[in-house]
Amino acid sequence: MKKIIIVLLLSMLIVGCGTPRVQKYFEVILKSLQDGNVEEMGKLNPKSEFSVDDEWTKIVIEGYKKMAYKIKNTKVDGDVAIINLDIKAPDLTYYFPEFVDKVKELAFTNVGRNSEEMEKMGEKLAMDFFNEKLNSKDLKYLEKNIDVHFKKNGNNWEMDDENSKNKDFDEVMTFGFSKLGEAFGETKK
Secondary structure: HHHHHHHHHHHHHHHHHHOHHHHHHHHHHHHHHHOOOOHHHHHHHHOOOOOOHHHHHHHHHHHHOOOOEEEEEEEEEEEEEEEEEEEEEOOHHHHHHHHHHHHHHHHOOOOOOOHHHHHHHHHHHHHHHHHHHOOOOOOOOEEEEEEEEEEEOOEEEEEEOHHHHHHHHHHOOOOOOOHHHHHOOOOOO
């Protein structure tokens, strides 16, 4: 019995040591996003400004809680790595036409209000609308098999923000809005 336990522990140790460091890093970040850890959100995108008190961050966290993924394989070649995964996350752009109709309705029913009031009402409408959609039973999802490209920065791995091949990952992580931004002329530099 003792030998069986030792063999099992050794095999688990060998399998555990076989996971590339970049994959472990990526899994920690994705798990943290699913758990709503705002600090880890900043590690995935250091240029972002996530705040625990921000209402938009709370909506994004709700979306990430509904995300699912499975890493298929990881290829490391020197200072670059590619992680292939199946990922599923909410697709809020599916609801965008309905949202635009609600924005128009808000604008027409509040003609004459100052821009500051309209901005506050618009933000509240957006937060309420997308929060409701994230919590609806018929929530639509993006499901993709994607490659995520990483590069080494010193001894640490980081997602390669400048690599246009990460566009699919950006689309999933923004619930489809990055693709919508492209349609309106905002491209990733």
